[in-house]
Amino acid sequence: MGATKTEHFTDKQNSIATMAKALGHPARIAIVEYLIKMNECICGDIVNELPLAQPTVSQHLKELKNAGLIKGSIEGNSICYCIDEKTIEKLQNYFAAISKKLEKRNTCC
Amino acid sequence: MGATKTEHFTDKQNSIATMAKALGHPARIAIVEYLIKMNECICGDIVNELPLAQPTVSQHLKELKNAGLIKGSIEGNSICYCIDEKTIEKLQNYFAAISKKLEKRNTCC
DNA sequence: TATGTTTATCGTAATATTGCAATATTAAAC
DNA sequence: GTTTAATATTGCAATATTACGATAAACATA
Numbered sequence: 001m002g003a004t005k006t007e008h009f010t011d012k013q014n015s016i017a018t019m020a021k022a023l024g025h026p027a028r029i030a031i032v033e034y035l036i037k038m039n040e041c042i043c044g045d046i047v048n049e050l051p052l053a054q055p056t057v058s059q060h061l062k063e064l065k066n067a068g069l070i071k072g073s074i075e076g077n078s079i080c081y082c083i084d085e086k087t088i089e090k091l092q093n094y095f096a097a098i099s100k101k102l103e104k105r106n107t108c109c
Numbered sequence: 110m111g112a113t114k115t116e117h118f119t120d121k122q123n124s125i126a127t128m129a130k131a132l133g134h135p136a137r138i139a140i141v142e143y144l145i146k147m148n149e150c151i152c153g154d155i156v157n158e159l160p161l162a163q164p165t166v167s168q169h170l171k172e173l174k175n176a177g178l179i180k181g182s183i184e185g186n187s188i189c190y191c192i193d194e195k196t197i198e199k200l201q202n203y204f205a206a207i208s209k210k211l212e213k214r215n216t217c218c
Numbered sequence: 219t220a221t222g223t224t225t226a227t228c229g230t231a232a233t234a235t236t237g238c239a240a241t242a243t244t245a246a247a248c
Numbered sequence: 249g250t251t252t253a254a255t256a257t258t259g260c261a262a263t264a265t266t267a268c269g270a271t272a273a274a275c276a277t278a
Contacts, residue, residue, distance in 0.1 A: 004134060004135065004136075005136075005160065005161065006135060008135075008160035008161075009135035009136065009138070009139055010135075013135040013138045013139055013142070014135045016132070016135075016138050017132065017133055017134055017135040017137070017138050018133075020129045020130070020132035020133040020138075021129070021130065021132075021133025021134070022133075023125070023126065023129035023130075023133075024126055024127075024129040024130025024131075024132075024133040025113060025126055025130070026113065026115055026117075026118035026119075026122040026123045026126040027113075027114075027118065028126070029118070029122045029125050029126045029129075030118055030122055032207075033122070036207060036210050036211065036214075039210075039214050040214070051114065051117035052114065052117075083211060085211050088204070088207055088208060088211060089208060091204050092204040092205060092207070092208045095197070095200050095201040095204050095205075096201060096204075096205070098141075098145060098197060098201070099197060099198060099201045101145050101148075102145065102192060102194050102197060105145075105148050105149070
């Protein structure tokens with residue numbers, strides 16, 4: 001086959017995987033970092049920041065949006081993009097919880 | 110075309126993306142969660158935990174290993190798998206840093 | 219209305235991922 | 249040495265992703 005068997009896993013596992021997958025490309029990491037670095041919403045200007053053609057960037061933005069990592073709202077001629085804090089927070093909480101569990105783990109290996 | 114243009118991005122961006130990508134599949138999330146839940150290294154037993162065929166699980170384990178998320182050492186007949194804390198910590202630090210930046214961000218959107 | 223700007227979508231080629239049956243490898247147990 | 253087990257590798261089909269040229273859509277402005 002070739003399609004991921006999402007139905008065999010929990011909603012939470014699928015949800016975390018979806019977010020992680022969206023960040024699993026350096027261009028999308030770069031987009032997220034740019035949005036954070038600029039410390040505000042960015043209207044336009046994202047395409048020029050990346051070494052990729054406009055349709056490719058548009059596609060990456062779409063994937064980040066589908067995964068809930070960014071939000072985009074129409075602002076006249078251009079589109080205003082923002083980090084979606086809630087989703088980033090979910091990821092952060094997830095890794096924080098994992099790290100905590102690892103701390104008090106039995107030592108081995 | 111079709112291959113990710115890693116050369117255009119920073120080492121750090123590529124590194125984070127590689128780790129995120131490795132976690133971008135629910136089976137691999139499930140493996141990591143199982144290793145953490147069991148609170149110790151697991152020798153054998155991982156294949157039976159997942160609703161996937163043995164070669165598929167083996168492949169997922171390989172990808173987690175390549176991304177540095179788990180370690181595997183030969184333990185007699187079977188193989189002993191472990192979370193690689195350092196890598197998880199890198200991810201955790203990354204998201205913690207992002208969250209911190211988002212906290213003191215200008216409000217918009 | 220015509221023109222330029224910005225972003226999205228379509229179509230498509232190249233490549234990567236997912237999943238598994240079959241087979242190989244490795245090492246313990248007999 | 250043969251059998252049994254656990255895991256890896258190979259080969260392949262189905263599907264997904266990445267990238268971009270061409271084109272469309274939406275809107276501002278001349």
